[in-house]
Amino acid sequence: MRLKQAVRQATGLSCSIGVAPNKLLSKICSGLEKPDGLTVLDPVEIPSRIWPLPVRKINGIGPKATDTLAAMGIITIAGLARAEPILLKTHFGLSYAEWMLRAANGVDERPVITRADPKSISRETTFERDLHPRHDRAVLSGVFTALCSRVAQDLMRKGYYCRTVGIKLRYDDFRTLTRDRTLPVPTADPAVIRRAAGECLRHVPLERKLRLLGVRTSTLTSSAAPDTADQSGQRELALGTTGTGANRREAARGN
DNA sequence: TCTGGGGTCCTAGGACCC
DNA sequence: TCTGGGGTCCTAGGACCC
Numbered sequence: 001m002r003l004k005q006a007v008r009q010a011t012g013l014s015c016s017i018g019v020a021p022n023k024l025l026s027k028i029c030s031g032l033e034k035p036d037g038l039t040v041l042d043p044v045e046i047p048s049r050i051w052p053l054p055v056r057k058i059n060g061i062g063p064k065a066t067d068t069l070a071a072m073g074i075i076t077i078a079g080l081a082r083a084e085p086i087l088l089k090t091h092f093g094l095s096y097a098e099w100m101l102r103a104a105n106g107v108d109e110r111p112v113i114t115r116a117d118p119k120s121i122s123r124e125t126t127f128e129r130d131l132h133p134r135h136d137r138a139v140l141s142g143v144f145t146a147l148c149s150r151v152a153q154d155l156m157r158k159g160y161y162c163r164t165v166g167i168k169l170r171y172d173d174f175r176t177l178t179r180d181r182t183l184p185v186p187t188a189d190p191a192v193i194r195r196a197a198g199e200c201l202r203h204v205p206l207e208r209k210l211r212l213l214g215v216r217t218s219t220l221t222s223s224a225a226p227d228t229a230d231q232s233g234q235r236e237l238a239l240g241t242t243g244t245g246a247n248r249r250e251a252a253r254g255n
Numbered sequence: 256t257c258t259g260g261g262g263t264c265c266t267a268g269g270a271c272c273c
Numbered sequence: 274t275c276t277g278g279g280g281t282c283c284t285a286g287g288a289c290c291c
Binding site for chain 1: 258259260261262263264265266
């Protein structure tokens with residue numbers, strides 16, 4: 001209640017809170033008495049308060065899994081908790097099936113983490129009208145370069161370098177595809193990112209109109225350990241002589 | 256309920272290494 | 274020289290979340 005008061009004082013907003021033995025149950029509980037709710041769950045109440053809920057309430061079970069479960073006759077969390085493990089496994093694979101069963105039984109051992117480094121940084125945009133790769137080439141090229149610049153700015157502002165650069169395309173029929181390339185050396189340089197993204201673009205069909213274009217960077221390292229151009233040359237050489245997989249593959253591709 | 260812009264995690268195949 | 278097992282990295286796509 002003090003937390004709710006503090007939020008209201010700081011923001012003027014109400015909030016709903018779930019107090020439970022773990023993150024999974026807290027998340028479910030936080031939604032049970034919206035708006036301005038405060039739900040406290042004792043583990044012994046799992047059968048009475050959690051099991052009657054639809055499976056969709058579990059954070060991690062989305063539209064697809066909900067549909068598949070419904071087709072198996074499983075609607076509630078109770079039904080999921082009782083489900084035959086082998087049956088779940090055939091539909092969802094071992095690890096997701098095991099996770100589902102644990103979740104349905106209120107088991108969740110994940111630690112609370114309040115801060116984590118990002119895994120990827122990206123920018124994307126949907127056009128006001130679908131653009132054709134050939135007829136609207138100039139516009140697309142400008143947008144593409146701008147996206148690369150914004151991603152590079154984001155990287156620099158947040159203090160990261162990326163080693164993998166990728167693109168995302170959505171066609172006018174809503175099909176989405178991605179391509180990515182991994183660089184030998186981490187970078188936050190807009191020109192290097194633009195070149196790598198352009199390379200990705202060459203490996204994609206460009207006959208249809210495009211609805212969306214995006215640029216993504218991943219395999220991030222923090223600013224603590226960037227390679228300067230000079231050092232990277234030496235590092236390349238050293239890797240070449242010791243023979244890591246990555247370096248040999250680069251060599252095989254003619255880099 | 257749909258769309259948009261940002262993310263995370265998982266799976267799977269291929270290439271390559273020891 | 275070949276085969277096999279175990280492992281990593283890269284790439285692509287899908288499900289899911291806010």
